[in-house]
Amino acid sequence: MERDIYDEDHEAFRDLVREFCRRHATNAARERWDAAGEVDRATMLAAGEAGVIGLSVPEEFGGAGMLQDFRFRAVVNEEVIAAGAGSLAGAFGIQDDLAVPYLVHMGTQAQKEKWLPRMATGEVLGALGMTEPGAGSDLRGIATTAKKVDGGYLVNGAKTFISSGATADIVVTFVKTGEGNRPDAFSLVLVESGMAGFDHGKKLDKVGFHGHDTAELSFSDVFVPDENLIGGEEGLGFVQLMMNLPLERLSIGVAAAASAQAALDWTLAYTRDREAFGERVIDFQHSRFALADVATTVDALWAYIDRALLAYRDGRLTAEEAAKIKFWATEREWEVLDTCVQLHGGYGYITEYPIARAFADARVHRIYGGTNEIMREIVGRRLAGKR
Ligand SMILES: Cc1cc2nc3c(=O)[nH]c(=O)nc-3n(C[C@H](O)[C@H](O)[C@H](O)COP(=O)(O)OP(=O)(O)OC[C@H]3O[C@@H](n4cnc5c(N)ncnc54)[C@H](O)[C@@H]3O)c2cc1C
The missing domain is CATH 2.40.110.10 (Butyryl-CoA Dehydrogenase, subunit A, domain 2)
Structure with a gap:
């Protein structure tokens, strides 16, 4: 299903992120991060320089001032995850969606002046x-x-x-x-x-x-x-956490949809190319049915996420809605990734293949940012008329 939430500015930004990924989210870089257990600072500084992080930092502090328009962050997630660089997407998400918003929304003027300009450049990581x-x-x-x-x-x-x-x-x-x-x-x-x-x-x-x-x-x-x-x-700490958790959960929902989309794309390419019994894997009816399920799930994920992105922009995304998105999107992601690993056969389990890494990365989406059980608890309590 065609998505229609992005305008020319988002698409121009997508080109910039793609170029960043082409230069920095390479296989060699990923292997370096995996070996070190961290994304190196040079990459984060390059991201700051390119304007790929610091999106939520207000312009007056040197950022892009896009805190309310999370569509730009969605573009980053889509492109970085499609490049097979889940760890980099994670590092960007912590900076822009978990650390920066506390200072932007809740920091004192002095705290903003001290930290935000250097958070926009990647000199200070949170x-x-x-x-x-x-x-x-x-x-x-x-x-x-x-x-x-x-x-x-x-x-x-x-x-x-x-x-x-x-x-x-x-x-x-x-x-x-x-x-x-x-x-x-x-x-x-x-x-x-x-x-x-x-x-x-x-x-x-x-x-x-x-x-x-x-x-x-x-x-x-x-x-x-x-x-x-x-x-x-x-x-104020507890209230401050509660204020930012919907954004954190929307961010995980977006990452889940981007990962499901990437899995579909990788698997279509793989099954169109791979042959067994003299046929392409995609020509087996079972593969086509499985891919039909995956493609439909991915459409539904975006339809839901895109609505949430607009609701967030308009200040209408409630804590319950963010909780629904977090658990539903990450569970669909998990099903999609599992099916896509299966369609890759043994290669789906080999970490040289992005599908295998994305599968391992996806598991924690159901755990962090509040477990999916806690998300259901938030939604269920509201349905039961409790706060
Ligand atoms: C890779 C990774 C990165 C993380 N990053 C961060 C981070 O940056 N910052 C940070 O602060 N935390 C982070 N976390 C922590 C994460 O948010 C917690 O692990 C998560 O909230 C669950 O807490 P817990 O591990 O203590 O599990 P527990 O709370 O002990 O839960 C254990 C089980 O009991 C269930 N459970 C608990 N309470 C209820 C209930 N009331 N009803 C039903 N079931 C319930 C849970 O759903 C779970 O299945 C990260 C975790 C991981 C694995």
């Missing part, structure tokens, strides 16, 4: 630290504390599974500044790389996204100055 060894879905169960001291806070605790955690220069960190687990007991503070007592810990060895770092972080009496309290006011 991460979001919510999850802890003992608390993931149940975020109000975190144990990391920020105790008020003269001029700032002393942060103690640990975070885990933090995307870009090893490479980040600043981590938007979810901490307890009050007693109990009422929403106003939490705050967000910016912990900077190099602060005494802050350790980036070790990179975790994952099933997929081998070229994008995921790390454990630890904080031992880390002094964080008052100026690094996001929004400049204590007790």
Whole structure:
């Protein structure tokens, strides 16, 4: 089904992203990131230079000022994922959809001036630290504390599974500044790389996204100055997280649709070329039926995602709608990827093939950004009339 949500500006931007991918999202680069377990800084700086990241940074701070028009970020996801560079798409997503928005929407003027210009260029990379060894879905169960001291806070605790955690220069960190687990007991503070007592810990060895770092972080009496309290006011952290989670979930939905689209395209090319029993694989009726299912699912994914992109632009995407998109899109993605791996036969399991890497990458889409069970809980509670 033809998509009609992009205009000339988006298509011109697509050409720019394609050119960036042709130069930087090469097989050699991907192998380098996979071996290092992280996207190198040179690539992130090149992305900043090309204007492929920093899309959500307002123009006055050197960015593209596209925070509300997520279609540009969708174009980046489509092109980078189609280039077989899932880890790069992940690194871009953390910067633009998880880290930057906290400063743009909730940062003080001084915080914006200090960090955003260099986040737009890739000189400063951000991460979001919510999850802890003992608390993931149940975020109000975190144990990391920020105790008020003269001029700032002393942060103690640990975070885990933090995307870009090893490479980040600043981590938007979810901490307890009050007693109990009422929403106003939490705050967000910016912990900077190099602060005494802050350790980036070790990179975790994952099933997929081998070229994008995921790390454990630890904080031992880390002094964080008052100026690094996001929004400049204590007790807003939980509400701040809730404000940005719909964007994070839309971002995962877009990545899921882009990955399903790429899988379809790779599989059409493969099955048109590969022969068995003297026929092309696509000529077997079973293959055609499977591909018909996949192509229809991909159409439906875009129809849903495109509507959500417009709703987000117009400020109408609710938390429930973002939750629906996140779980539904990532589950369709998983089915599509599984079918497409099967149609590749043994090659579908070999990581030299993008379909195999995309399959491994896709699995975590159902887990992070809030598990799909939690997404159903959000939607179901609303249906039951509960908040
Ligand atoms: C590769 C990767 C990258 C990540 N990146 C980040 C990041 O950048 N920043 C960050 O803060 N976190 C990140 N995470 C963490 C991720 O968001 C959490 O893993 C996720 O939210 C689940 O938390 P948990 O692992 O503690 O699982 P748990 O909360 O322990 O859940 C275990 C199981 O119980 C289910 N469950 C829990 N509560 C309920 C309930 N009420 N009803 C029904 N089922 C329930 C869950 O759905 C799940 O199936 C990342 C994780 C991974 C794997």
